[in-house]
Amino acid sequence: xxxxxxxxxxxxxxxxxxxxxxxxxxxxxxxxxxxxxxxxxxxxxxxxxxxxxxxxxxxxxxxxxxxxxxxxxxxxxxxxxxxxxxxxxxxxxxxxxxxxxxxxxxxxxxxxxxxxxxxxxxxxxxxxxxxxxxxxxxxxxxxxxxxxxxxxxxxxxxxxxxxxxxxxxxxxxxxxxxxxxxxxxxxxxxxxxxxxxxxxxxxxxxxxxxxxxxxxxxxxxxxxxxxxxxxxxxxxxxxxxxxxxxxxxxxxxxxxxxxxxxxxxxxxxxxxxxxxxxxxxxxxxxxxxxxxxxxxxxxxx
Amino acid sequence: xxxxxxxxxxxxxxxxxxxxxxxxxxxxxxxxxxxxxxxxxxxxxxxxxxxxxxxxxxxxxxxxxxxxxxxxxxxxxxxxxxxxxxxxxxxxxxxxxxxxxxxxxxxxxxxxxxxxxxxxxxxxxxxxxxxxxxxxxxxxxxxxxxxxxxxxxxxxxxxxxxxxxxxxxxxxxxxxxxxxxxxxxxxxxxxxxxxxxxxxxxxxxxxxxxxxxxxxxxxxxxxxxxxxxxxxxxxxxxxxxxxxxxxxxxxxxxxxxxxxxxxxxxxxxxxxxxxxxxxxxxxxxxxxxxxxxxxxxxxxxxxxxxxxxxxxxxxxxxxxxxxxxxxxxxxxxxxxxxxxxxxxxxxxxxxxxxxxxxxxxxxxxxxxxxxxxxxxxxxxxxxxxxxxxxxxxxxxxxxxxxxxxxxxxxxxxxxxxxxxxxxxxxxxxxxxxxxxxxxxxxxxxxxxxxxxxxxxxxxxxxxxxxxxxxxxxxxxxxxxxxxxxxxxxxxxxxxxxxxxxxxxxxxxxxxxxxxxxxxxxxxxxxxxxxxxxxxxxxxxxxxxxxxxxxxxxxxxxxxxxxxxxxxxxxxxxxxxxxxxxxxxxxxxxxxxxxxxxxxxxxxxxxxxxxxxxxxxxxxxxxxxxxxxxxxxxxxxxxxxxxxxxxxxxxxxxxxxxxxxxxxxxxxxxxxxxxxxx
Numbered sequence: 001x002x003x004x005x006x007x008x009x010x011x012x013x014x015x016x017x018x019x020x021x022x023x024x025x026x027x028x029x030x031x032x033x034x035x036x037x038x039x040x041x042x043x044x045x046x047x048x049x050x051x052x053x054x055x056x057x058x059x060x061x062x063x064x065x066x067x068x069x070x071x072x073x074x075x076x077x078x079x080x081x082x083x084x085x086x087x088x089x090x091x092x093x094x095x096x097x098x099x100x101x102x103x104x105x106x107x108x109x110x111x112x113x114x115x116x117x118x119x120x121x122x123x124x125x126x127x128x129x130x131x132x133x134x135x136x137x138x139x140x141x142x143x144x145x146x147x148x149x150x151x152x153x154x155x156x157x158x159x160x161x162x163x164x165x166x167x168x169x170x171x172x173x174x175x176x177x178x179x180x181x182x183x184x185x186x187x188x189x190x191x192x193x194x195x196x197x198x199x200x201x202x203x204x205x206x207x208x209x210x211x212x213x214x215x216x217x218x219x220x221x222x223x224x225x226x227x228x229x230x231x232x233x234x235x236x237x238x239x240x241x242x243x244x245x246x247x248x249x250x251x252x253x254x255x256x257x258x259x260x261x262x263x264x265x266x267x268x269x270x271x272x273x274x275x276x277x278x279x280x281x282x283x284x285x286x287x288x289x290x291x292x293x294x295x296x297x298x299x300x301x
Numbered sequence: 302x303x304x305x306x307x308x309x310x311x312x313x314x315x316x317x318x319x320x321x322x323x324x325x326x327x328x329x330x331x332x333x334x335x336x337x338x339x340x341x342x343x344x345x346x347x348x349x350x351x352x353x354x355x356x357x358x359x360x361x362x363x364x365x366x367x368x369x370x371x372x373x374x375x376x377x378x379x380x381x382x383x384x385x386x387x388x389x390x391x392x393x394x395x396x397x398x399x400x401x402x403x404x405x406x407x408x409x410x411x412x413x414x415x416x417x418x419x420x421x422x423x424x425x426x427x428x429x430x431x432x433x434x435x436x437x438x439x440x441x442x443x444x445x446x447x448x449x450x451x452x453x454x455x456x457x458x459x460x461x462x463x464x465x466x467x468x469x470x471x472x473x474x475x476x477x478x479x480x481x482x483x484x485x486x487x488x489x490x491x492x493x494x495x496x497x498x499x500x501x502x503x504x505x506x507x508x509x510x511x512x513x514x515x516x517x518x519x520x521x522x523x524x525x526x527x528x529x530x531x532x533x534x535x536x537x538x539x540x541x542x543x544x545x546x547x548x549x550x551x552x553x554x555x556x557x558x559x560x561x562x563x564x565x566x567x568x569x570x571x572x573x574x575x576x577x578x579x580x581x582x583x584x585x586x587x588x589x590x591x592x593x594x595x596x597x598x599x600x601x602x603x604x605x606x607x608x609x610x611x612x613x614x615x616x617x618x619x620x621x622x623x624x625x626x627x628x629x630x631x632x633x634x635x636x637x638x639x640x641x642x643x644x645x646x647x648x649x650x651x652x653x654x655x656x657x658x659x660x661x662x663x664x665x666x667x668x669x670x671x672x673x674x675x676x677x678x679x680x681x682x683x684x685x686x687x688x689x690x691x692x693x694x695x696x697x698x699x700x701x702x703x704x705x706x707x708x709x710x711x712x713x714x715x716x717x718x719x720x721x722x723x724x725x726x727x728x729x730x731x732x733x734x735x736x737x738x739x740x741x742x743x744x745x746x747x748x749x750x751x752x753x754x755x756x757x758x759x760x761x762x763x764x765x766x767x768x769x770x771x772x773x774x775x776x777x778x779x780x781x782x783x784x785x786x787x788x789x790x791x792x793x794x795x796x797x798x799x800x801x802x803x804x805x806x807x808x809x810x811x812x813x814x815x816x817x818x819x820x821x822x823x824x825x826x827x828x829x830x831x832x833x834x835x836x837x838x839x840x841x842x843x844x845x846x847x848x849x850x851x852x853x854x855x856x857x858x859x860x861x862x863x864x865x866x867x868x869x870x871x872x873x874x875x876x877x878x879x880x881x882x883x884x885x886x887x888x889x890x891x892x893x894x895x896x897x898x899x900x901x902x903x904x905x906x907x908x909x910x911x912x913x914x915x916x917x918x919x920x921x922x923x924x925x926x927x928x929x930x931x932x933x934x935x936x937x938x939x940x941x942x943x944x945x946x947x948x949x950x951x952x953x954x955x956x957x958x959x960x961x962x963x964x965x966x967x968x969x970x971x972x973x974x975x976x977x978x
Contacts (some may be wrong), residue, residue, distance in 0.1 A: 046853075048855075049856065051854070052858060055677045064838055077510060095831065114859045114872070118878055122878045122879065129741060133736045133740075137729070140732055143714050144717050144725070144808070149714045190953075212852065214850060254620055273884075
């Protein structure tokens, strides 16, 4: 339960910090940290316009999207405190729940019969598919490393004994940060602030959503960021008591947000046609982690 | 009692087929459906009594050719009988409505119905009989009757071609099985299957493995493992919808049944067999879905997906075999458990998908995905059902596909924690494969559902009048209900699954049953969490309803970036949806492209067409065939049309047959003579 509260709390500030970092980096005054939340609340209060082409899919998709992310968050532990839902193999369900939300968002983009939204949908489906192996191999490596197969028991048993394991932790953090960038369609894979639909992924999918639904989708993105931040933080929290682990959690989320902001400020967006290659790198990195684990455990022949 | 029921099951089918001429077209349809229904009830009673009372065994005397014919109905048989029966029942109920469009073709319908009955009876019998020769005969009956089912629209040349392809490949499969059964017979001296297991104990390992490989090849053609899959994508689109559903749902699963039966019977090096099956299955799964995505025809797409799902089932079986080989009960439990459950699950959602695509075909007379669109408003029931089945086939919670895939994942991740390097590598390979399959299936079904049912129609072809109703779609909703029930309460099927899986556990010690119940416990947990997820979604949706009730709601055209004209032509199509993927996968795929680009001052009509083709089919079937044909062409001079020449051939043949032994004898004499020199 701790982790759920913490993640929701972190999600409120997350995108605000990203925006703030970006405006500081580019020397602008920029909006305040709470601006993003204010926007969402404003959206939630608005009425909405639905396209005549759309069906019930368009209406339910944002809700299912939010529900899938919330359900996934329920599975994440915080240090020694297991998530609300915890069972052997829970990270499989975690990934598949996120995929369910994605399925409906993609389908709802196709529901509008638009000439733009299919583009984003197509890319989202492809990139999500490409990023998935990286996550599974990462979790597989840690399952192999610790001998456990659920989020909380893996993180509890995680013991950074040697230098190589620190390297593994670092690599894993990098992979997770990149997965988070792909999943949330941020730079360098996608530019949410671009003015041209042809170059967007996520933003172009939700062109026709408005009002409450758009607010829900935007907030879900924030939640997803905080969710990945929570996974990353779990690599470092270990068995610390709550009084230390909560500030550490917040610090890691803050660093994560600043990193996202810095990446967005200083790295140009990759060419869309080269994105798959960059995403493949993540899979090979996680394979590297896997073989690193084998090395540490001495199982390498 | 059960003996009587099994006999009754067969007699009803034969009786019904004999009675067919007495009825009119409508009567034949009703007779066929009611007979199938009665048969299904009988078969289910037998199967459930097996699950309650254990193995049923009885013998027929047989003749001097076949030897004694043992009928053994164990849990594995019962599991498959139940699955086959359910799908055939829904297929018949759906099919009778589907076939109304063809009611003028009375004779054709009669043979179709008869073939349907025969196919069902043969399939059930295949699961029960344990005599090699009778097994082969039943297999042949099944192959022929499903051939008749496939070529229902035989007046279309493409259907006939696909049917003949199916017929030939079925017989290649029978050839393999015949060789394997002959090998077994020569080794054991009897056709009884149990003899195989006792003889393979004593013989050298290579013979047992060879026997298994022969059986595997035969069954793999039926099941559609890559590279034996090429008949599937041709036969499924050609057949009527309910036949495709039944074929993809259960007829190809009889191949899986065969493989599982042989795993039980043949005692050999299970480690090698496990790696072999695991490798082929991962290839099958990934290759199947990779090709599925680029297909333009809805039913062809679904057919390639059957190949993919066979791959997933195979991963389970391979894992289970490795579990037996390495003596790891957890792997056995999750491998075979996941595989068997996926057999059931796939039979549900795949038959549902084919039935719905049949609805689409009847409304549009067209299955080209790129020309469809917006069907959900015309056919809401079909739309819901297709969505549910798509989510299930992608393995997403809270539907049944997730449960079986999770089962397999659980085994894989637990298997990862091992000390054997080779084994870890294979497991990693399987995990990668399964994850890729999942992700690719998501692309494929967002495309299929999104383009066929959503958006606006992509062509101006008129729609046939559709009047859907809940009653008409009732058999389909029944399947959907099962899909959801297995997703939410997998534990309901637990006892049956445990009993079936225990067959595979050597010695079935306490450790094994403990692992099984452990796995099932986490399945129960998944069920509850899935239910919780449904609840959470419903709650959020309710909140949304409450909040937005007071807000203004307007409806307008889709945002077109300032363009206000008709947006039908500018919509994203299926081909453009998968374009990025296609570019990426180009090296593996084989896509023939025809492009007509704008050129010159007064350009012609521009166009582009892509024809996805199967690389394996090209290299493994088309190329060798071309080679054989060009080789045989050299002998065409023999077929010169002169009767005199043909009579000469006859004489030469007869003469050779008579003289050959004499010549051989002389040669042997000569050789002996030379040796003595």
